[in-house]
Amino acid sequence: MTASIIDGKAFAEKVRAGVAADVSALKAKHGVTPGLAVVIVGEDPASQVYVKNKVKQTADTGMNSFHFELPADTSEADLLARVEALNADPAVNGILVQLPLPKQIDEAKVIAAIDPAKDVDGFHVVNSGLLATGGRGLVPCTPLGCLLMLQDALGDLSGLKAVVVGRSNIVGKPMAQLLLDANCTVTIAHSRTKDLPGEVKAADIVVAAVGRPEMIKGDWIKPGATVIDVGINRIAAPEKGEGKTRLVGDVAYDEAATVAGRITPVPGGVGPMTIACLLRNTVTATCRQHRLDPKAI
Numbered sequence: 325m326t327a328s329i330i331d332g333k334a335f336a337e338k339v340r341a342g343v344a345a346d347v348s349a350l351k352a353k354h355g356v357t358p359g360l361a362v363v364i365v366g367e368d369p370a371s372q373v374y375v376k377n378k379v380k381q382t383a384d385t386g387m388n389s390f391h392f393e394l395p396a397d398t399s400e401a402d403l404l405a406r407v408e409a410l411n412a413d414p415a416v417n418g419i420l421v422q423l424p425l426p427k428q429i430d431e432a433k434v435i436a437a438i439d440p441a442k443d444v445d446g447f448h449v450v451n452s453g454l455l456a457t458g459g460r461g462l463v464p465c466t467p468l469g470c471l472l473m474l475q476d477a478l479g480d481l482s483g484l485k486a487v488v489v490g491r492s493n494i495v496g497k498p499m500a501q502l503l504l505d506a507n508c509t510v511t512i513a514h515s516r517t518k519d520l521p522g523e524v525k526a527a528d529i530v531v532a533a534v535g536r537p538e539m540i541k542g543d544w545i546k547p548g549a550t551v552i553d554v555g556i557n558r559i560a561a562p563e564k565g566e567g568k569t570r571l572v573g574d575v576a577y578d579e580a581a582t583v584a585g586r587i588t589p590v591p592g593g594v595g596p597m598t599i600a601c602l603l604r605n606t607v608t609a610t611c612r613q614h615r616l617d618p619k620a621i
């Protein structure tokens with residue numbers, strides 16, 4: 325079998341077109357322009373590229389984009405003051421503080437300081453609590469993007485067996501929650517799982533969010549299963565020349581593609597959908613802040 329490719333890049337373009345249409349309706353009918361603030365602390369080159377993409381795509385949909393680059397030695401107090409200022413600014417509807425943060429800053433404190441109504445990452449305990457109890461908060465972008473691709477590829481997910489490999493607060497746990505809400509039977513695997521290949525083999529849906537290059541092998545996958553690869557790992561690529569690198573996922577793609585029914589590539593899979601969902605969340609947050617129904621803008 326050769327898996328069909330789930331084209332996250334093309335899907336993300338569709339999502340962004342929907343966002344752009346909503347933004348133009350918000351402007352024309354309600355005089356509201358959504359605004360997204362992205363805060364980055366320090367100069368990690370990978371983060372810089374990613375933030376640049378976000379800023380450009382935000383502006384492309386017609387939203388206001390506010391971009392703050394703070395030095396690597398920024399104090400926790402200064403970052404908290406910046407977040408407070410953004411919380412108070414009515415032109416800012418969404419706030420994203422790029423993670424990880426330098427070690428002098430307590431990430432949990434910063435996330436807790438963001439107004440939950442503007443927390444477009446969905447990382448605040450109010451939003452994770454709402455997700456865990458069936459409410460309608462803001463949902464983390466990466467798992468939301470994965471769910472949208474799964475529903476687009478498979479339709480109703482009811483009764484399917486899903487394994488999520490990884491249990492981070494930003495990907496694994498909210499992903500498992502969304503799959504549970506979609507009526508999957510969900511297993512969450514992690515570094516202490518006893519028989520990881522066996523757990524993966526049992527699943528109709530595999531979501532890999534481990535952060536280990538090509539760890540999930542082709543012969544672990546159930547024939548015909550749908551594989552969503554969240555991992556973004558930059559590895560050395562001597563075949564491209566000295567000092568060159570390339571991106572790979574957490575799944576051994578070439579092997580897995582001979583067994584799976586459908587698979588997301590890296591790059592061009594989950595990554596672009598994450599950014600599209602961030603923009604979608606910003607529109608959702610804007611509508612709620614203005615007491616508008618997002619379905620009837």
Ligand SMILES: NC(=O)C1=CN([C@@H]2O[C@H](COP(=O)(O)OP(=O)(O)OC[C@H]3O[C@@H](n4cnc5c(N)ncnc54)[C@H](OP(=O)(O)O)[C@@H]3O)[C@@H](O)[C@H]2O)C=CC1
Pocket residue numbers: 466489490491492493494495496513514515516517520533534535536554555556557594595598
């Ligand atoms: N495409 C996108 O938009 C995004 C991609 N990512 C990528 O997704 C990946 C995961 O990110 P994130 O969740 O933040 O990572 P974390 O490092 O926070 O979590 C990794 C998880 O994988 C588990 N794990 C580690 N090693 C193993 C192993 N050998 N076997 C089984 N489980 C293991 C860990 O288990 P334990 O809890 O026991 O330690 C942990 O739960 C990374 O590659 C990251 O770059 C992340 C965010 C967005």
Ligand SMILES: Nc1nc(=O)c2c([nH]1)NC[C@@H]1CN(c3ccc(C(=O)N[C@@H](CCC(=O)O)C(=O)O)cc3)C=[N+]21
Pocket residue numbers: 373374377420421422423424445465466556571590591592593594595596598599
């Ligand atoms: N507060 C916060 N929220 C995040 O959502 C967040 C974060 N911090 N820190 C870092 C991770 C990582 N992440 C990515 C999103 C998109 C791509 C993406 O678009 N990737 C392209 C490739 C980009 C390239 O070529 O380098 C792709 O997969 O096709 C990558 C990584 C969001 N994160």
